Amino acid sequence: SNSDFHLVAPDHLLYKQPSIVQGRTDVVTVTPWLAPVIWEGTFNPLLLDSIYKLKNITIAATVFAVGKYIRFLKDFLVTAEKHFFTGFGVHIYVFTDRVDEVPHVQMAPGRQLMVISVPSSNRWQEISARRMELVRTLIEEKLRDHVDYIFCLDVDSQFHGRWGTESLGGLVAVIHPGYYRDDRSKFPYERRPESRAYVAPGEGDFYYCGGAFGGLLQEVHQLVKICHSNFLDDAKNNIEAAWQEESHLNRYMWINKPSKVLSPEYLWQDFKPINPEVRIIRFSGVTKNYAEIRPN
């Protein structure tokens, strides 16, 4: 696909002159493999939107609302309408076992909601783990040739600020808000060598979120295919990785370096006090009572 690499701007577009000597110095804005790390103040939204408008792209988002998690869906959808790729073609796919309870949310032209019925589940670990498989099937059966980019997002979260074209890339990972100032020895990677999600001591770049990742459709297809197959191999050996698909995702991203990394602005947690380098919270997990919300 040429949609990721070839950037063409409209002629005569006026915007602030970029500086080559001034910029953010309080955070790292590029990884050692030269992928940009997206923080507020590192990009021009007007310029990026103008570039991507010319490409006529469609962005899919998947979200799972199984069991009691259906209660989070309305705020997720309402705030996505306000902040998630506003002005662009967005197709949101909701996977749920409670089709009748999907709220009606008014969407702008060019944006649509699709509901996919899935069976209920008794273990939250299973719901979380099944996501990779269902996204894989969705891509193979419905999205190919219709969608350029896809993001897979947790439903128990809300948008509070812009999440737009600055986040587009081949393979896109989000830094987990809980560990980004920590030494890698503290990252909750899967540490049993028998697991296909294993990350050895001294390895690993960042700890990424299971709650948000994405990129070009083909790249995400590869990711979910491999993570799901590794998950099945583990299951055959009676292993469930420490943080289910999040562990497999972290293993995948260690080997397949993301081409764009989103700062924790792109997935904060409501209960966390804000740190000074975080100038805007774009998307954040709501505080929930696990005992009450999970099936068991």
Ligand code: UD2
């Ligand atoms: C973390 C991760 C999550 C996942 C999980 C462990 C972040 C911020 N969160 O979140 O992505 O890796 O740990 O596997 O990265 N769901 C349902 N019904 C259920 C249970 C889960 O629909 O009964 C879906 C729902 O979309 C939810 C997602 O699965 O957002 C993740 O589950 P969680 O919210 O219980 O996981 P959490 O918050 O501990």
